[in-house]
Amino acid sequence: GDSVTQMEGPVTLSEEAFLTINCTYTATGYPSLFWYVQYPGEGLQLLLKATKADDKGSNKGFEATYRKETTSFHLEKGSVQVSDSAVYFCALSDNYGQNFVFGPGTRLSVLP
Amino acid sequence: NAGVTQTPKFQVLKTGQSMTLQCAQDMNHEYMSWYRQDPGMGLRLIHYSVGAGITDQGEVPNGYNVSRSTTEDFPLRLLSAAPSQTSVYFCASTQGVQETQYFGPGTRLLVL
Numbered sequence: 001g002d003s004v005t006q007m008e009g010p011v012t013l014s015e016e017a018f019l020t021i022n023c024t025y026t027a028t029g030y031p032s033l034f035w036y037v038q039y040p041g042e043g044l045q046l047l048l049k050a051t052k053a054d055d056k057g058s059n060k061g062f063e064a065t066y067r068k069e070t071t072s073f074h075l076e077k078g079s080v081q082v083s084d085s086a087v088y089f090c091a092l093s094d095n096y097g098q099n100f101v102f103g104p105g106t107r108l109s110v111l112p
Numbered sequence: 113n114a115g116v117t118q119t120p121k122f123q124v125l126k127t128g129q130s131m132t133l134q135c136a137q138d139m140n141h142e143y144m145s146w147y148r149q150d151p152g153m154g155l156r157l158i159h160y161s162v163g164a165g166i167t168d169q170g171e172v173p174n175g176y177n178v179s180r181s182t183t184e185d186f187p188l189r190l191l192s193a194a195p196s197q198t199s200v201y202f203c204a205s206t207q208g209v210q211e212t213q214y215f216g217p218g219t220r221l222l223v224l
Contacts, residue, residue: 032210043116043215044155051210068185089154095209100145100213104154 004028008104011081019052021075021106023064023090031068031092033057033073038087038105041079047075047088080110114138118203118216125223133188133219136214143206144186145170145213146178148199153204156168161186194221 007022025031032051034042048057053068062077073090090103119134137144145160156169161180175197177189186205190197200220204213 004113020224034212036215043217044204044213045215049212095215100155100157102147102155 001086002031002092002094002101004089004090004092004101004103008105008107010104010107013108015082015110015112016079019075019077019080019084019108021071021090021108023073023075023103025071025090025092026036027071027092030095031094033064034091034093034100035062035073036089036091036102038089040086043070043091062090065066078110082110082112083109087108116203116205116214118201118219120219121191121217122220125190125221127193127223129193131190133189133190133201133203133221135186135216136184137203137205137214138184138212139205139207139208140183141171141205141214142183143208143211145204146176146186146188146199147202147204148159148172149202149218151200156190158162158201158224179218182220190221195223197221198223 005024034049035047037047038044040100044045049058050057054066064075072086087105087107089105091100130162142163146158147155156172159178161167202218203216206213
């Protein structure tokens with residue numbers, strides 16, 4: 001079945017550091033790919049998405065490119081802020097099913 | 113537009129008690145889902161619905177029931193609570209396959 005693998009956390013960075021959170025997936029069809037963010041005590045919010053190969057999703061300085069050849073959707077940000085501290089989830093939704101598959105989440109802590 | 117709402121925010125139950133977690137959305141979405149979130153395990157799908165009157169099981173359905181009598185509401189019932197059901201529960205809705213899911217704020221459940 002479909003699956004999503006994320007790098008293990010927690011990730012701790014200093015403010016203004018470069019961020020990469022790796023995400024790879026396994027899917028039988030042509031999935032859409034998502035990054036969700038969860039701030040403490042809140043539900044998940046969509047951060048960005050890409051619906052086909054080579055698409056780049058971007059939002060709030062975060063970017064991720066849908067790489068079909070490497071089945072990856074790595075999240076990057078050039079300069080993180082303390083306010084980016086949260087848990088980040090990679091997810092996919094394929095064109096066969098009616099539901100999402102989430103990765104385990106990566107906790108990011110940004111220190112001032 | 114309230115989006116996805118969930119009640120209660122927090123609940124404590126004794127083993128064997130039953131309760132219903134409420135979920136409602138005002139976006140006229142056909143697809144709704146229930147997830148549980150446990151440390152280190154990401155989100156796991158409990159049940160989902162593709163429209164009023166239609167429900168199906170997800171990855172971890174045992175001990176939970178759902179029904180979908182209207183497009184707006186998708187309650188989750190715990191029939192006989194067990195400590196293993198201590199978790200944070202999220203309801204989500206989406207317009208369709210491969211579309212963005214919108215999450216409620218979550219219900220934190222503690223079963224003693």
